[in-house]
Amino acid sequence: MHTSQRLISPPSFLSIVSHHPSFLLLSTRLFSTQQDVYRANLNITALSRAGNINAARQLFDKTSPKDIVTWNSMLTAYWQNGFIEHSKTLFHSMPIKNIVSWNSIITACIQNNNLNDAFSYFTSMPEKNAASYNAMMSGFVKMGCVEEAQKLFEEMPRPNVVSYTVMIDGYAKMEGGIRRARALFDAMPNRNEVSWTVMISGLVENELYEEAWELFVRMPLKNVVACTAMITGFCKQGKINEAWNLFQQIPCRDCASWNIMITGYAQNGRGEEALNLFSQMVRTGMQPDDLTFVSIFTACASLALLDEGRQTNALVIKHGFHSDLSVSNALVTMYSKCGEIVNSELAFGQISHPDIVSWNTIIAGFAQHGLYDRARYYFDHMVAVGVTPDGITFLNLLSACCRAGKVDETMNIFNLMVHNYGIPPRSEHYSCIVDVMSRAGQLKRACKVIQEMPFKADSSIWGALLVGCNIHSNVKLGELAAGSILNLDPYNAGAYVMMSNIYAAAGKWKDVNRVRYLMKEQGVKKQTAYSWMQIENKLHCFVGGDPSHPNIDDIHDALRRITLHMKVKGNPEEEAIS
DNA sequence: CGAGAGCCAT
Incomplete structure (x- = not known):
């Protein structure tokens, strides 16, 4: 009979231990409870964060039965330690998946800069929550596709504070998008400290300082x-x-x-x-x-x-x-x-x-030390080992070659960069070319380069031409170069000094003095004593040569000041003349 | 267990 059978059956193991004082202790060892799984899940994450992916996997294997969080923890552990493929394999072998699993695999792809995979997971997931959209949006923002992110932001059902924050970050990093960022920040329903931080950082990045500070002052915590x-x-x-x-x-x-x-x-x-x-x-x-x-x-x-x-x-x-x-x-x-x-x-x-920065650094080092051959050796070496040179590599190599005065070689490097590597030359690259040509006395050729450049020459390019004009005593081109620099930057002390040198070399003392007055009138802020000294030294030469100069008193005054300055200050470069 | 932030060498 049923009841009698029960009566005569020996007491079950459980019925004994459950009355034993150490029941709790035993049960945790012999049975998997809800708490055990919970603890194992936490430990998988902790081991993963400590970088111990093997221990995490061992614990994962030992944990039985596993719940959805166990699977998700292991999934995240893999990609956070750089094992993206393991994440994918695990994801596809999971017996059950929830939104978190999908969100995690999307984030994994994004961390790996694989936007396509991320998006295909995103589109094929059975249902999405705000975090799914946020993960995908941050992926688009990371890759600079702000418009794509915006599309998702507009179509998602209930954007939360993170969604807004991702968009603000995206706009702020976009060329000319800082106003849109600020407008969205002002319009968002509520903000947390990350939203404030993203907005402030964006303003700082856009060099709107004052605005960043205003916001920082208003930031609650x-x-x-x-x-x-x-x-x-x-x-x-x-x-x-x-x-x-x-x-x-x-x-x-x-x-x-x-x-x-x-x-x-x-x-x-x-x-x-x-x-x-x-x-x-x-x-x-x-x-x-x-x-x-x-x-x-x-x-x-x-x-x-x-x-x-x-x-x-x-x-x-x-x-x-x-x-x-x-x-x-x-x-x-x-x-x-x-x-x-x-x-x-x-x-x-x-x-x-060594990465591209390492190679660029060593090439720059040789360039700075004027050792073009060594720079070239390392350039060839990096190409041989399969590292693709970038615009900075070429800039370093060009400046090494330029300092060695090799005009044709510099042009070869420039053409290699543009035609073989498809790197669009920037103003600094042109500056090297103009520099090497000007120093070699090929001033017309240098001017032609400036004329045919795809953008307007900046003051460093004109400066390179001006140096050449100084060396080769070309007053006319020098005036063009110096004039162009002063149009862009009226406080460029170097341009005044260089131009006065050119005039002095040509014996045009009136013009030297004119430059001197021009510099004074402009109120050149960075007029170092050294700059003044150079110009006034030229006039000193003149005083000796031709005392009938109309501004002789000024020159004597200048000379008195120079002498005084040199007596008082050991290094005239240190202090500006008031 | 999932989404967002600052500092970095050529």
Whole structure:
């Protein structure tokens, strides 16, 4: 009978253990509970975030039964560790999928810059939520397809704060799109701190400083990311004191905020302070990262601080960043800017997989040291190992060749760039050509290049011509070049000096004096004592040669000032004449 | 378990 059978049957295992005090402990070991799966899922994610993808996979295999979150965690673990194909395989073998699985695989493709795959997953998913649209939109924005993103934004049912934020980011990064970004920001129903940060950062990027600051002041809770964006803006404008003030007000400084402050000092010629800040950073217990070392090397490079650069090189090894590509590239730059081309080359040689920046850096180093043959050797070498040169590679090679005075060779390189590599030449490339031709005395040919360029010449191109006119004493073309520069930039002290040189060489003393007055009238802000000295030295020569000059008093006055200045100041370049 | 932000070498 049923009941009797039950009565005589031995007590089940469960009925015993469930009354035992250690029941809970046993049950977690022997049975999978809801909590176990939950814990396993969290651990898969934690292991993945620690970069331990194998352990994550082992735990995934051990977890049984798996729920949808287990599958999704493993899916995400794979692509976040760079195993995109594993993600795809797993996705297609999943017994059940939910929206999160689809969203994750879309994000995986986008991280891998595969917009086509992402979009085909997006279109074939059974139903979409806001995150699906947001992921796809951010993919389009990342690849610069803002219009495509906008289409999705308009057709999605209920855009949320992230959707708006993605669009604002897209518009802000688009050429001339900052007003649209701002309009959308003003129109959005509610904002969170990321929306504020994206908008402020976009304004900073577009160099609308004042507007960025207005918004920053209005931002309810200023987080460290927004502060860092704002500090970046200050540093770009050279307002290093404002940057420092804001930096000091950040309650919880992180590595990135220290980095930008160090970079800010380095790029504004205050390398000592950058290095001091670095030791302060280390003292506060903040761990430097790769970008910190890049900033420090930049500081050392800009001030040619070789000893500090060497010390930092040792620190890099101590902190284990010696195989980091950006750090290594910055190290190569540091040595070459400190005049240590041999060490620069050695540092380059230690890079296991040099990228385009590494190659460009070493070529630039040889260019700066006037060693065209070595630059060319590395150029040929990079092409031989299959790295495609870009516009910067060619600029470096052109400037090396130009400094060597090889006109035909420079033109060959230029043509190679345009015709074989299809790289559209920029103003800097033309500048090299005009420079080499002008120095070689081929002034007419240089003028022809300027005339036939696809865009208007800037002051550096005219400057290259002007240098040639100075060397080869061509007053007429010199006037054209100097005049063009001063049309673009009336405060260009170099143009005044160079032109006065040309006039002086031609014995046109009245014109030298005219240039001098012109410079004074314009109120040239950057009129360094050195610029004045050069012009007035020319007039000094003249005083000796022809004392019947009508403005002799001015010249004597000028000479008195020059003499005084040289007595008081050791280095006349340092101080502007008031 | 899914979507959005700052600092980077030529």
